[in-house]
Amino acid sequence: MVSSTAAVSKRLKNYIDLTEQELDTLSRMIGPSRMISAGGEIVHEGQSGHRAFILQDGWVMSYKLLPEGARQIIDFQVPGDFLGLRSLLLRTSDHSFEAVTDVLVGEVKAQDMLSAFSSAPRLAMSILWSVSCDEAMVVEHLVNIGRRSAIERTAHFLLELGARLRSIGVGDAQGYPCPLSQYQLADTLGLSAIHINRVLRQLREQNLVTFQKGVVQFNDLKKLTELAEFEMGYLDQVGPVLVS
Amino acid sequence: MVSSTAAVSKRLKNYIDLTEQELDTLSRMIGPSRMISAGGEIVHEGQSGHRAFILQDGWVMSYKLLPEGARQIIDFQVPGDFLGLRSLLLRTSDHSFEAVTDVLVGEVKAQDMLSAFSSAPRLAMSILWSVSCDEAMVVEHLVNIGRRSAIERTAHFLLELGARLRSIGVGDAQGYPCPLSQYQLADTLGLSAIHINRVLRQLREQNLVTFQKGVVQFNDLKKLTELAEFEMGYLDQVGPVLVS
The missing domain is CATH 2.60.120.10 (Jelly Rolls)
Structure with missing residues (x-):
């Protein structure tokens, strides 16, 4: 059994040495784990709904399909990475996410993230750091x-x-x-x-x-x-x- | 005289309708304005120091120089955009920023950002949104x-x-x-x-x-x-x- 926050804690701890209390807030921010089979779609480009996921196990790819059918893969996600944070923050997702292997994900809702930031501002800094690393990649x-x-x-x-x-x-x-x-x-x-x-x-x-x-x-x-x-x-x- | 937060408030308000109090916290997060002439370097690749800037007036470009001298421009920044948020969050900046025109910037320190997030968590969400838009670009x-x-x-x-x-x-x-x-x-x-x-x-x-x-x-x-x-x-x- 994979812990819902094991990978993301490890990842965020690269930036901030989060306290037990902050880790607890993080785990309350994440909804129940869900299994998605290899090839399954996680977030669809153009989808709205303000949901994001944290990848707990397995590999995911993010990509954009161009109207004439060409596919540009943007990046791959590994355990501890956020998936579709932009579809939580932006009105619609600007690209799609698909499971490369069987994966385990936990959902994050905008409102729960805001609550978590209220009680643990350093968690906000560490997630901002994580997104910054994604952009750097x-x-x-x-x-x-x-x-x-x-x-x-x-x-x-x-x-x-x-x-x-x-x-x-x-x-x-x-x-x-x-x-x-x-x-x-x-x-x-x-x-x-x-x-x-x-x-x-x-x-x-x-x-x-x-x-x-x-x-x-x-x-x-x-x-x-x-x-x-x-x-x-x-x-x-x-x-x-x-x-x- | 350009207000230090006019452009960034306008920008962040595209995501969250920030209150007067939140805007006040935002303005306290930003240090004194500084003028940099066209062609001047703002953040240098590899620089550390945990400083970022908010662009208040003018145009900036972010780019990466490759060892053999080729330059890849990543993006341009316009008023209201953050500059080098990654050099504040990451250990070192992963690319350089240079003023395209004469510009006015306000400095942001990591500690001041953390304080701002403590008193205004919705500000954290809106900055996370802004960084997500940057990544989408x-x-x-x-x-x-x-x-x-x-x-x-x-x-x-x-x-x-x-x-x-x-x-x-x-x-x-x-x-x-x-x-x-x-x-x-x-x-x-x-x-x-x-x-x-x-x-x-x-x-x-x-x-x-x-x-x-x-x-x-x-x-x-x-x-x-x-x-x-x-x-x-x-x-x-x-x-x-x-x-x-």
Whole structure:
């Protein structure tokens, strides 16, 4: 049984060393857990309803479909991440969320979030921090597509996923489990499926990183980091900035 | 004399109809105004110091420089926008901010923001909303570069700027003042300066939009919106979602 706040507590504690009382407020902010099967839709673009979710277990992807059918994957969410915070805050969601694996989510309502902020303002700061990190990642993906070569952006993305997972206690410097398909990688990195296949082969043949059978394995983390010019400062996961 | 909170109040009121008392808390959160000349740096990538700013007057751009010298402009900020909220929240800023015109900014410190959140939790919600809108814009820019043609992405960007400015009372359905250079547009849209020049000429010759002498003039707003498949839902500026 996964605790409803285990991952999100771990994540937010990277910014603020939340007290027991604040963690208690956080857990009261989250509704009952819900299971959604792989491929299921969590938030639909254009949907209103002011609901968001916290991902408790599994992987989710956020994407935008363009009218002519092209799909741009914005980002993936891992346990501890918020899903569709914008559909809670904004009038309508600006993009869709779909479960990549079977997932467990807990619902958050706008009114409950406001109550939680009243009794725990540091919780508001930590959620603002979490959203800021999310934006920083989208910025990196923009730079990936705008200015990095196919091999650099693929390396950067695989390193970023690894760093995010380590911050919630998954994987290590050797690698991590990764349920993504090559099609999903392609739609994230603005490459064709054939192109991503070639890039992954190149990375493997250069003995930098291997992505096979649901596992990303770092063969030479240092060289891969140099190739991608990966600086994890924007993920900001060294330890709490604000302490109690 | 520009009021230190005029623009940001107008902006946040798009989400929550803030009370006099909440607006007062907001104004106490903002330090003394500072003038920065066009071209001046406001926040430097990699800088730490936990300071952010609210833009009170003028235009700012946020960008990332890549090691080999390429520049990717992430977004532009207009009055009422936060600058470098991530450098306040994150350990270091993940990108740089530079004044496009002469600007007036007010400083915000992490501790003052936390105090403000304690006395006005709805202010926390509205700032979280504002950051979410910023992220939604970066998502659109990602989709622009990843999946839209040069002419579509340019049209989309010019429409987005117009909608943002109208929400703070600048410009109208005819157009708006725009201090950006073609080089800045090119670095925003992932195009070369020659390419953006050609695209702008195309848009002008098709009588859709004219960008000349610091003014964007919509010649046919309806057709331009269709071409760009621009849906302003993500800017969410129809009126307050949460009322007092």
